[in-house]
Amino acid sequence: MKPAPFAYAKARSVAHAIELLATDDARLLAGGQSLIATLNMRLSQPALLVDINGISGLDQIALKNGDVEIGALVRHAQAERSAEIARAAPLIALALPHIGHPAIRNRGTVGGSLAFADPAAELPACVVALGGKIEIVGPNGQRTINAEEFFKGLFETALTPRDMLAAIRVPAASADSRVGFAEFARRHGDYAMVGLAACAQADGKRLKNLRLAFFGVAATPVRARSAETALAEGDVEAAVSALDADLEPSDDMHASSEVKSHLAGVLLRRVARQLGRAPS
Template identity: 65%
Template sequence: MKPAPFAYAKARSVEDAVRLLNEHGDNAKLLAGGQSLMATLNMRLSQPAILIDLNGIPGLDGIALNGGDVAIGALVRHATAAKSDVIARHVPLIAMAMPHIGHPAIRNRGTIGGSIAFADPAAELPACFLALNGEAEITGKNGTRRVTADDFFRGLYETAIAADEMLTAIRLPSATPDMRYGFAELSRRHGDYALVGLAAVARADGAGLKDVRLAYFGVGLTPVRATVAEAALIRGSIDDAVEALDYDMAPPDDVQETGPVKRHLAGVLLRRVAAQMMGGGA
């Protein structure tokens, strides 16, 4: 299929993009990497009146260590993030997730900001963002505000970004020696959407863990925090944590698998990721 007709504008600055968003509101769509947008346009699931191209905006493709945070511009490509020494050293969870995102052609064009803003509940980066308890920098006509990951995801493909705002960057906490990371997903073929995936962050506490954050993808309408399982894992019982997932999620059936199978796979992944973190490696 071909997309419905739309106008096109190439924004030259964040202010220019925000102006266009204010003019067109819900009738506008932002184009960054386009790896999700092009598909929805071609299937006419999205029919904007105007497409606002962000790729001409300078300054949104940087990665920088600022104090205790790593700032990642919204236009940073997945492939760039995968090669970044700053991300590998200071946000290893993102580095762990990168090889699982689609295929090289997708990673070459897809952007960090686009993935977070699109908020696909089956995608890797929104779950990583939630596990890391990052902050989104959202810019509109009244300036820039920050929203924590816990408050960012509102529903299926819905976020805290208003129709007249845009995501300009995300900020993620830099790794400290006591931090532990885990990532795993199960898919039918490499590059397919995961049946179930898990991104996790914790701090070492002797032989155990504290401050555990478990963020699942592919099991709900948004990335899902498994808070009851987190508490059980902090108490030191992986078996109890796996059982606690019954309280944390009720995965719906989808075209890939049934809800009960997804719930079982969530437990399998929890054991794998807990072993990663208990082992002390990223």
């Protein structure tokens, strides 16, 4: 099947992209790894595609005021090779190799992954676990939204049809930062049946500021707050038991809710071991 007819425009700047988005039923084109497939299946039939790949400055990774700022057009492969990401955002560095396959990572963008908000995607959970922020530009200017407030529902975010995601910001890792990441997928590169992104600060032999973000178990990334409390106190098995109160996975084509709940506990035990190790 081929896409329905659409018009095409190449944005010269962020301001130009926002101007073009004023057209009814316009969609942004970045890496296109999700959008092109939906176009070909006619699940999406926009009147206008606004290509933002030529906008300068959106493909930068920088350390600013204690944060790592990742531009919306940073490719997954670019982030995977980035020394700044490896050093200052190690959780994202752990997650990136799990995203699709090399061909997908060569084109797919960080901003596109967040804006598409697939519930089984890795990066949304990482940004939630890190307490990150999303920079959005729209017709009324720029605004910043906490990652936990950005993801609203299944493939639904705080972006309006006239908005554009410009960058994400996450706190830069320090010497006492601890991170962990694990997922279950039928094959490497497939969407995860269940996944977990976690970060914390070491406080002697304990953990503080612990954040556990599960993905693939709900319409958006889910903070496991009861498990966070138990794990911060050093009781891994109590944390696993607490997942019964934190998670309510539903059946899907990949696994039953019971299987997903079991896998979540397995992942938590694995990630707990990662959190207990100092970075090398």
